[in-house]
Amino acid sequence: MNQLQNFTLGKWQNPVGTEVEQHNAYNNKVISVAGDVSNAADVFEYGRKVGSANLRKMTFFERGLMLKKLALFLTDRKDTYYKASHLTGATKLDSWIDIDGGIGNLFAYASLRRVMGGQTFYNDGPTVGLSKEGSFVAQHVMVPKRGISLHINAFNFPVWGMLEKCAVNWLAGVAAVVKASEVTSFVTETVVRDIEASGLLPEGALQFIGGKGHGLIDFVENQDVVTFTGSARTGKMLKAHPRLLEYSVPFNMEADSLNAMVLGEDAAPGTPEFDIFVKNVRSEMTVKAGQKCTAVRRIIVPEKYLEDVQIQLGKELSKTKIGDPSVEGVRMGALVSQTQRERVLENLKLLTKSSSVVFGDVNDFEVIGADRKSGAFLPPLLLLNENPFEGQECHNIEAFG
Numbered sequence: 055m056n057q058l059q060n061f062t063l064g065k066w067q068n069p070v071g072t073e074v075e076q077h078n079a080y081n082n083k084v085i086s087v088a089g090d091v092s093n094a095a096d097v098f099e100y101g102r103k104v105g106s107a108n109l110r111k112m113t114f115f116e117r118g119l120m121l122k123k124l125a126l127f128l129t130d131r132k133d134t135y136y137k138a139s140h141l142t143g144a145t146k147l148d149s150w151i152d153i154d155g156g157i158g159n160l161f162a163y164a165s166l167r168r169v170m171g172g173q174t175f176y177n178d179g180p181t182v183g184l185s186k187e188g189s190f191v192a193q194h195v196m197v198p199k200r201g202i203s204l205h206i207n208a209f210n211f212p213v214w215g216m217l218e219k220c221a222v223n224w225l226a227g228v229a230a231v232v233k234a235s236e237v238t239s240f241v242t243e244t245v246v247r248d249i250e251a252s253g254l255l256p257e258g259a260l261q262f263i264g265g266k267g268h269g270l271i272d273f274v275e276n277q278d279v280v281t282f283t284g285s286a287r288t289g290k291m292l293k294a295h296p297r298l299l300e301y302s303v304p305f306n307m308e309a310d311s312l313n314a315m316v317l318g319e320d321a322a323p324g325t326p327e328f329d330i331f332v333k334n335v336r337s338e339m340t341v342k343a344g345q346k347c348t349a350v351r352r353i354i355v356p357e358k359y360l361e362d363v364q365i366q367l368g369k370e371l372s373k374t375k376i377g378d379p380s381v382e383g384v385r386m387g388a389l390v391s392q393t394q395r396e397r398v399l400e401n402l403k404l405l406t407k408s409s410s411v412v413f414g415d416v417n418d419f420e421v422i423g424a425d426r427k428s429g430a431f432l433p434p435l436l437l438l439n440e441n442p443f444e445g446q447e448c449h450n451i452e453a454f455g
Contacts, residue, residue, distance in 0.1 A: 056086040058240055061250060061262040062097045064104075069265050074236040079143030079388040080378050080424040088236045090265040097231060097261055098273045101202035105229025105258025110198050112256070113174055117225050118167020120254055125160035127252045128245065132157070135213060138241040142212070143388030143430060145379040148342045156217035156245075163221040174198075174227070198227030201277030204270060206292070208283040209235035209390055210345045212242040219281055224259060228279070231261045231270070235284075237390055239264030276301040283308045283347070310452045314352040323362040332363065336370040339434045340386045344455040345394070351452055364438065368413045371434045377422030384422050389430040389455050398432060401453035408445020409437040 058076065059066040069089025076085045091097055109117065128135075132153050139149040170176055178194040185191075203223040207215035212234060220230045234242040246262040249255060263270070274280060274297055282289050286309035292298075293305050315335055321327035338350040355363045377384045389395045399416065413436035421431050432455060439448050 058086040058088040058243055058264045060089075060091055060264055061246055061260070062091055063093075063100050063261075064257055067091070072266055072268065074265055076237065076240050077391055078141050079390055080141075080429045082392055082428045082430070085141060086240050088239050088264040090268060091263055094270055095273045097263075098202060098204075098275075098278070100258055101229040101231055101261055102200065102277070103258075105256070105260070106198065106200060106202060106227065107258075108256035109224065109227040109229060109259055110174060110200075112227065113172045114170030114176065114225065114227075115167045115172040117227060118164045118170065121160045121167075121221055121224060122164035124249065124252060124254045125157050125164060127254060128157050128160070128248060131248050134244055134248075135241065138244045139213070140380065142238050142241060142390050143343060145385065145387050148379075148387065151342070152211045152214045156211070156214035159214070159218040159221045163225050166225060170225070199277045199279065201228065201275055201279065203228050203230045203279045203281065204233065204274060205230060206233045206267065206270075206280070206282045206284070207235055207242075208347075209237035209394075210342060210347070212238040213245055215283055216242055216245065220260065223279070224255070229259050229261075231263065233263045233267040233270060236264060236266050237394075271295050271297055274298065274301065274303050276303060279304045279306070281306040281308075286310050308347065310454070311347060312351045312449060312452055313348060314354050315350045317353075317355040317359060317363065319356050323359060323366070328359075328362075328366075332366045332370055335367055336374070336434075339371065339436075340374050343386055343389050343432070344434075344453075345390060352448055360438075364412055364436070367436060371413055371436065374434055375422055376419060376431055376433060378424045381423035386434070388424070389432060392430050394455065395430040395432060398453045398455040401451050402435065404451050405437060405447050405453060408441065408447050409439040412436050412438045 057068050060069055070092045071090040074088045076088060077083065078085055135153045136149050139152060176196040178196050182192045205216065205219045216232050216234065223230050243262065243264055246260065249260060271280065271292065280298065280303055282292055289307040289309045293307060298305055315331065317331050321331060335350060335353055374386050375384050376386045379387045389398065414433040416432060419433035421429065439445050442448065
């Protein structure tokens with residue numbers, strides 16, 4: 055069985071500890087097995103003393119230019135990432151958001167090199183006079199932290215999740231330890247292999263762990279930074295970790311959100327605004343099979359337009375062909391795994407305590423180019439809550455799909 059290697063201490067190493075099987079979203083076959091590292095303390099120390107130290111020697115301009123060169127390098131090789139991303143249930147559009155969007159972050163932060171300048175520090179405002187005659191002045195400067203950035207990432211954007219964060223810490227002169235989601239880290243790994251092979255980053259600037267990452271936070275210190283993308287429940291648990299509190303480690307969390315799209319009363323059926331509304335709701339429901347942090351979970355419409363929205367949205371959703379996106383005409387792929395599918399169904403059951411399903415049937419829908427039972431497929435589902443002030447489930451529960 056293929057083992058997904060971790061890249062730590064400057065070399066590729068086989069995983070240890072708890073093994074996690076990674077599955078093809080269309081047929082549930084095992085792709086690879088991910089795991090953890092045995093020497094997390096060494097990984098962090100290597101990142102601080104080697105990776106961050108090497109980055110601090112570079113100027114902002116040099117670091118920004120490094121990001122640009124890396125973005126160009128990855129752009130030339132992105133076909134490989136699209137092939138890996140396809141196995142997660144993603145359509146080409148889904149993968150484009152993740153892969154080209156992630157590389158776009160590198161280009162965006164690279165452009166800041168002209169603003170930050172050719173120094174290893176950044177001037178924070180103008181020189182401040184501290185004496186009447188100007189013989190005593192001061193200049194505030196910003197310098198890189200002397201720790202590492204630990205990034206704990208989500209499964210839905212395995213490329214964007216890494217590159218959007220690393221672009222920031224690399225420009226700032228800080229090394230990264232990327233703990234990719236164990237569900238889709240095989241996609242992240244393909245990118246990390248190319249980054250390492252490029253030779254564009256100084257030694258130690260990037261380390262990658264593809265398993266669950268148990269116990270990593272136990273080794274952070276006060277000069278480190280931790281970022282987390284995932285569920286609010288897990289994020290709150292990590293935020294209260296004794297190590298973070300004891301060392302006052304900055305913790306940045308991006309968690310679930312029950313985003314809403316609201317139809318105004320003047321956007322009546324027959325207006326261009328009404329059509330735009332319906333089109334965008336459909337897109338939000340189907341892109342990445344609904345597995346986006348920013349996906350719309352609640353559609354709020356004037357009561358007098360309720361039936362019109364339901365009918366028109368149903369017509370649009372019925373055009374969505376579900377299956378393997380490599381087959382012509384398929385517009386929505388699978389959820390990332392059978393486990394994720396079960397989680398969505400569990401939350402759907404909770405939502406139907408106060409809402410009824412008015413479009414979609416989880417037991418009766420067509421799948422093209424794949425088997426509905428072995429793949430992690432679900433159809434678009436539209437629920438109706440006629441008493442949203444009493445039935446609060448839709449305001450508190452997110453079915454992430």
